[in-house]
Amino acid sequence: MEFRKDLFQNERDDNLNVVGKGVQRQDMPGHVTGRSPFFDDHAFEGLLHLKVVRSPHHHARIRRIDISAAERAPGVKRILRGADVPVNKNTLLSLINFGKDDEPSLAVDKVRYKGEPIVAIIAESEAQALAARALVRVEYEPLPAVFDVEEALKPGAPVVNDTYPGNCFEYHEKYDHQKLRFGDVERGFAMADHIVEDRYQMSPIEHAPTETNGSIAAPEQNDRFVVHSCAQGLFFSLGTAAKIVNLDSNRLHFIGGTVGGGFGGKVDSLTEPLAVLGAMMTGRPVRYVLDREEEMLHGGPRGAERIYIKDGIARDGRILARHIRSYFDAGAYTRLSSYAAIKCTAHLPGPYTIPNVTSDIYVAYTNRCPSTAMRGFGITAVDFALEVHMDKGAEACGLDPVEFRILNAYRDGDMKAHRRVAKNTALIECVQVAAEKARWPLSEEAQRQSSLTGGGGARAEIPATPIDENGRINRPETRGGRPTQTLPAGTMRVPMTKQPIMEGSTENRPSAPSVPQYEPYRPATAAPPPPPPPVPASRSAAPPPPAAPPVPPPAGPAPASQHGAHRFSSVFGTRRR
């Protein structure tokens, strides 16, 4: 490994004790002797095992559940159904008042994805629980299912999640998507010499941690329950379990932290609530571990994303405007896709200074496994799309793709699209070092560029920004037809003004000169567009405007119940200081 200590010297203390050194991990001796205590590595007298009946359908009404044969099966101690769960609807981020409870621990009237839990069997041994599970009879009435994010948002699509009848997550009880408005993209497109548009589709990805999700809950002294948990966020899990089983959280004693791989797939408290409920109902320790197939069906993946990007680029290679429209596949319920869309919006338009940026990010419900956190979720997919799009943009204006990035890179002091001043930027240096390693020739001009200089000034200004009310929930004029089920008119793609750039086509285009012109930067929107709509006045770099960053200037005080939502957004927005 190589540390480039020549870069950003005065921003960093290089006198570090651990970074850059091989320090032995304290958990290593446990790992190599097989003694690290994972959640399942605990012995209990009288341990019971919980297994779950899951939906074989993507979408179905439950007509009847017959557990009589299973109840009589050998070893069965208790069978749990939806009615046994004290609070049988939850969403993870309700702990910080974000989103509405929508996912049941055990489905009651409907199942909304294949693998959804319906009945839990608790028996003396795993084999007995499995044998009893095979005896549960569920009668289904299959319903039409929807698997495509854009289909789900169309009028007349099957309603996936009754809590959100428009099949999309609702932000701040106000918008059916996350909006970002910065400058005037339409003006930017009109001024552009090249319009580059494309569609990107990312698949869901399963974390496949080597240890599957699971937990053991057991009655403890002092009227408490001890819970050995695989959770990545132990206190999230404690709060979630306490809410669902309706116990004060001080009656739960969570032990964890030794996690057999999580990668985001162990934030959802998939097993803890039922394990605790089982222990409460039986008075015995209860172990609930997903098998590998259940991990795939019921443990959420990184959600699929569909992303549309439209760039307007000047002849000299400067990106004048970028519009992004994206659809996150939440699956059937809200685990963390609502948060992914916030992260995505806060990340746009990528590490570039673009004077006009618009984005509309939707979270759509489909009859798939609910999607959740995974390593940079909300960011990685859109970054992939943006970087592929950067290559296409470079090709459109005949520029070297690496120089094209340096030319458009953000620099310290620039205003980012979500109205924060960029600090500690390092894209230019990253690209320079990467080019050096890849022996990619860079012009001297490009080699001289620096994140520390050339930013700020006109680039720190917040341009005049037309805002719109498209996607306002319960405003019929912005949606037409059934509420929340149409794509708002204003987010339609504008007819292309220029020849679209087709993937891979380089015909009839001048070959890329290796050096673009690094002229002093003149923002394309320096002149305010005609009828200037209300613009946030702040030009100072330091205190960010009070509104949650991904949302346009607030139209009024947020309802009290949304306090957590705002706090949540702004926590994210100020993280990188």
Next chain:
Amino acid sequence: MPLALRVAQSLSEAAGILAADPRVTLLSGGTLVMRDVNEGRLTDGTLLRVTDPAWRQMQVSGSRIELGAAVTMAAILANRELAFLHAAARAVGGPAIRNMATIGGNLFAGTPYGDFAVALLALDAQVMVLAGYGSARAVPLEEFLAGRARGESRLVAGIQFNRPVAPGDFRFLKVSRVKPKGLSVLSIAAHLPGSGSRIGQARVAYGAMAPLPFRARGVERALEGKALDAAGIAAARAAALEGVQPVTDAIASDWYRREVLPVHLGRLLAERG
């Protein structure tokens, strides 16, 4: 009722138990059966273990080879006399699986498993079947596989086949995306008597190109009397897709399997024997 367990000391006892009760599942290496148990697909009935040493015996010295059905892939790999089968045995799972997986079980493995059965099919193997008490009856593997598709459940005691005359006459190829261990995109086995000059009575079998391992009769015909030169290989490639019905699964699509099969067949035939 959770599963029960029975142990049979002899093959004929096992065959009798199997014939008498349809709820008995024979356990060989267990790599497929135990998965069904662990995941709750098999919760009822009886597992049958067989401890008869004859089930694991190998006769490999002569020109007629006999392998007990419970011979493992690892046992084949450990035997130098069976070097021509090593590529096929090594194609099954990782090292732990190969220590457990048996050839008998491989005849029952659903696609894309069953790589070793593909090799046996190209060797014109005979399956020694015990249907109840009594002595074993030899059934051609192809016929046996068809019976398996009809759901017939009979005890396989062992497998017999002739040793290829020249080692280069027998070839095996498995295509997988994950290396060194992965499930089959497809597998091909070819027994090409006379591969040094003119081929007579070629046997070519595919795995994962249909619900069961099957013989590529079009390719066999195309190779009859030909040499393995460019013309012979081109003829075989042209016939490669005759009768294939590949599935689309998590490993590959039907389209992809069709697309790459002729390429891999060409490469296998072009190998220097």
Next chain:
Amino acid sequence: MAKVPVQFRLNGSDRAAFADPADNLLTVLRRGLNDFGPKYGCGQGTCGTCSVLIDGELRLACLTLAASCEGASIETVSGMADGPSLHPLQNAFMEHFAAQCGFCTPGMLTAAKALLDRNPNPGREDVIDAIAGNICRCTGYEPIIQAILAAARTLPAQRRS
């Protein structure tokens, strides 16, 4: 349901347990005998975290019928160290950062031991083949391969002494 008795040697000591007839060895080791070294990662033979040595051969405990182990000698990661002194593989895994979450480590060490017991002088390809049935979702395998090769280099010296 009648439980069946199983007896075998586990890491050098005679052990006995009562098991359900169709129990796999992993369940009996972990829940019957409290040997939590081998892990459950899939129950279908795909991950290798449950790897054990049965009579010196690498096996997957999750796919092994416990009742078939009667009289066998079973080694798990829990018996790999000799008292406080670690096996060369264990030391090498520590030195080469061959574990992150540590969940695959017991299986990796067992598969690696099966290799070195047979072939004290493996090449890189041998190592890759030996751990082909073991999934690690954290390390990317390279540190594990390096650790096993490094452990092999220390072996002959140890055996000579």
